[in-house]
Amino acid sequence: DAKTTQPPSMDCAEGRAANLPCNHSTISGNEYVYWYRQIHSQGPQYIIHGLKNNETNEMASLIITEDRKSSTLILPHATLRDTAVYYCIVRANAGGTSYGKLTFGQGTILTVHP
């Protein structure tokens, strides 16, 4: 079962920042927060991940609260092509047999409108 909670849907105007929240109150100390997205009819696409520090790459920024119980994915200038389902995933660290798998929840449907 997914260990994260996300709003089912959000809207954003093109060119504005999209801020997608995620709650993961039961996250363990060695678990990372990953974000993927799925654009219609494509396979999921990796966006970003982090442990406790904020992270930024060419696609997005990830802000993780100090207690690590929640995070926010920020798309700084949303475009129409960013319309997708966004998944926040808590992923097990190395060790054990199941460290590799991703556990997807329902995600957030982000609609970027003109």
Next chain:
Amino acid sequence: EAGVTQFPSHSVIEKGQTVTLRCDPISGHDNLYWYRRVMGKEIKFLLHFVKESKQDESGMPNNRFLAERTGGTYSTLKVQPAELEDSGVYFCASSQEPGLANVPGQKSSYNEQFFGPGTRLTVL
């Protein structure tokens, strides 16, 4: 560099028939994963190969599903016999070293799973 490829893109079969899905991971990726999304449900993990070995097959729904990765390159997922509830989209993903997430300074192209476009399976 070629991404993860899957074949076929679509398959329509009748209940009771056999179907084999194929996944070609990114060259050099030891880790290969199968996932599926059945209608109206979330994407679910099926299994994880490290090279030719099954690291985790906890998500395989039943013994009608058989995954192989002989030689540690491409993988096949066979469904025999197919049932109506097997309809859905089957995704394959590959990655380099999933276990390096905790290495300080290790950035994560190693941990990123690259997904293929999926195979849409319809069982009639």
